[in-house]
Amino acid sequence: MRTLMFRCGECARYTLGKECPKCGSATQSPLPPRYSPEDRYGKYRRMLAQK
Numbered sequence: 001m002r003t004l005m006f007r008c009g010e011c012a013r014y015t016l017g018k019e020c021p022k023c024g025s026a027t028q029s030p031l032p033p034r035y036s037p038e039d040r041y042g043k044y045r046r047m048l049a050q051k
């Protein structure tokens with residue numbers, strides 16, 4: 001089973017589109033590359049926090 005949902009990196013909103021309907025930012029797939037489910041969002045949050 002594969003999810004087709006994308007996640008906005010700016011407001012963390014889930015959407016089916018490539019752009020966030022809320023803030024218009026480009027979304028990214030939340031599918032885990034090779035990290036644990038508990039760590040993947042923490043990693044994204046840290047990356048975004050450094051912007």
Ligand SMILES: [Zn+2]
Nearest residue numbers: 008011020023
């Ligand atoms: Zn957004």
